[in-house]
Amino acid sequence: MAGYVCTIAGGKGGVGKTTTAVNVGAGLQELGYDVAVVDADLGMANLGSMLAVEPERSVHEILAGDAAVSEALTDAPGGLTVIAGEQSLDAFADADPAKLRKVIKTLRAAYDVVIIDTGAGLSHEVAVPLGLADDIVLVTTPDEVAVGDTVKTAQLADRIDGNVIGGLITRVARHTDVAGIDERFGFPLLAVIPDDPQATHEEPLVHNEPDSPAADAYLRLTDALEGVFFDGDTAEADLDTIVDDAWFLDDEETATVEDDEADEERSDDVFGLFN
Numbered sequence: 001m002a003g004y005v006c007t008i009a010g011g012k013g014g015v016g017k018t019t020t021a022v023n024v025g026a027g028l029q030e031l032g033y034d035v036a037v038v039d040a041d042l043g044m045a046n047l048g049s050m051l052a053v054e055p056e057r058s059v060h061e062i063l064a065g066d067a068a069v070s071e072a073l074t075d076a077p078g079g080l081t082v083i084a085g086e087q088s089l090d091a092f093a094d095a096d097p098a099k100l101r102k103v104i105k106t107l108r109a110a111y112d113v114v115i116i117d118t119g120a121g122l123s124h125e126v127a128v129p130l131g132l133a134d135d136i137v138l139v140t141t142p143d144e145v146a147v148g149d150t151v152k153t154a155q156l157a158d159r160i161d162g163n164v165i166g167g168l169i170t171r172v173a174r175h176t177d178v179a180g181i182d183e184r185f186g187f188p189l190l191a192v193i194p195d196d197p198q199a200t201h202e203e204p205l206v207h208n209e210p211d212s213p214a215a216d217a218y219l220r221l222t223d224a225l226e227g228v229f230f231d232g233d234t235a236e237a238d239l240d241t242i243v244d245d246a247w248f249l250d251d252e253e254t255a256t257v258e259d260d261e262a263d264e265e266r267s268d269d270v271f272g273l274f275n
Helices: 017-030 059-063 089-094 097-108 126-134 142-159 178-185 213-231 251-272
Strands: 006-010 035-040 080-081 115-117 135-140 164-172 189-194
Touching: 006 017, 006 126, 006 142, 017 115, 017 135, 017 164, 017 213, 017 251, 035 059, 035 097, 035 126, 059 089, 059 097, 080 178, 097 126, 115 126, 126 142, 135 142, 135 213, 142 164, 142 178, 164 178, 178 189, 189 213
Parallel strands: 006 115, 006 135, 035 080, 035 115, 135 164, 164 189
Antiparallel strands: none
16 A cells, blocks of 8 residues: 655744654654655755754655665664755755655655655745645744735645645744634644643654654654544544643743753853863
8 A cells, every 4th residue: 555645844943843854753663564755845954854864865866866765765863764855956956856756755655754844935946845745744933924924825735636634833832822823724724732841852852852742743643644544533632631731831930941051151161161
């Protein structure tokens, strides 16, 4: 049976698309699925740097006709298989987004799930992976501009017959108007990911910080997506089940965490004088 292809997209950069792709991929891997994550953000590829991998060949080289898919497959720490990209302008100029179709076809035949991490905006480079997916998951922060751009991305997906199964909101705080954002979406809300100062920058969180609130939220999302991908479950979630008050620090706890982080930075600066 052919594998399932899910594109992770969003209208604005820096909202957590790559983080979502990595953690959903790692979560599905923990459930026993063979997963490959592809960096299709050809202009600002950062999947490799996020996972601290240095692949011998890149997705850009595949799309330029200089490498085979098998040559670019790389196992990240924790075992997640990825095809990472490059950040040079020359690599971006040489890559042909239209060739991504063949890449995904090859991976679909070899993996249970293929996750495509996309760039931001409404370009042809973004439209191609939207059109290749069985289903699309959109990502936004609570920022008003980011939400609006994500809605536009959903409209683009609709124009090319892409299927948006839902979206998630990242960097959610206790006071975030999740219900208000949900009303603007026009597509189901799948998950909220809390703003989590306790989590490290080491991805995937579900491996490196499994007890953190953000990892908990991503694992809940993964469980929901497994049902959608393989069991035909409906995508829409209830706010009461996807938001956990235990995720959110109160103001005093938040201040303590921020003070501790500031102390660590000052300590690093002092000791750095003697290095």
